Amino acid sequence: SAVISQKPSRDICQRGTSLTIQCQVDSQVTMMFWYRQQPGQSLTLIATANQGSEATYESGFVIDKFPISRPNLTFSTLTVSNMSPEDSSIYLCSVEGGENTEAFFGQGTRLTVV
Amino acid sequence: GENVEQHPSTLSVQEGDSAVIKCTYSDSASNYFPWYKQELGKRPQLIIDIRSNVGEKKDQRIAVTLNKTAKHFSLHITETQPEDSAVYFCAASGSARQLTFGSGTQLTVLP
16 A cells, blocks of 8 residues: 655645645555545545646646646645635545555645635 | 535444445446545545445445446445444546545444
C-alpha cells in the first residue's frame, strides 16, 4: 500500500491569501487526485493531477482558484487561492493503488479561513 | 458523470444488532465499489470493496453485495460494536478511475 505524506495538517489563514498543500507519495503512481470535504459533508473531487500536463478539473472547480502542480510521479501540490471563509474545508490528496484498486488518502489538511 | 446516492444519512443500532447501508449508482460503466469508514478528524479508511464481476464479498463482520442490474450495492455490518460508530461512505469508480462518493451515513452503535 502507498504511504502518503500530506502537509500541512492544518492551517488558519486570512481571507485573500493563498495556501499551498503538498502531497508526497513513497512510490510512483499514475493517478493522483485532490478532494475537498466541507464540514459534515462527503468528499468531492476537485481535480485529477496529471504528470506533465495540466490538471483535469471537475465541474465547479477552476484552475485560477485551485492551481495544481504534478512535477513527477510521486509529488503534487494544490493551491487554494484568494481564500474566503467558504474555502474552509478538509482537503485530501489521494492516489490509486492500481486500476480499480483501493484509493489511499493522505491525512488531510484542515483549512480554516478567517 | 457518475452519481451515487446513499441511504440512510443516519443510523442508530443497538450493540450486537446488524446495520445495513445502501447505495445506488447511475453509470453502468462503473466497475469498482469501495466502502470507507471515517472516524472524526481522520482520513477515510477502506473497509471493504467489490468489483463488478462479483456479487458478494465478506470479511469477518462486514459484507458487501452488488446488484449490477439494479445498479445498487449495500454494506452489511453484523454484531455491531461501539467502535463501529463512524461515518461510512460508499463510492463508485469507472474507467476514469476517480471515485464518486455517496453522501455518507453516520452510524451510531448504542451500548
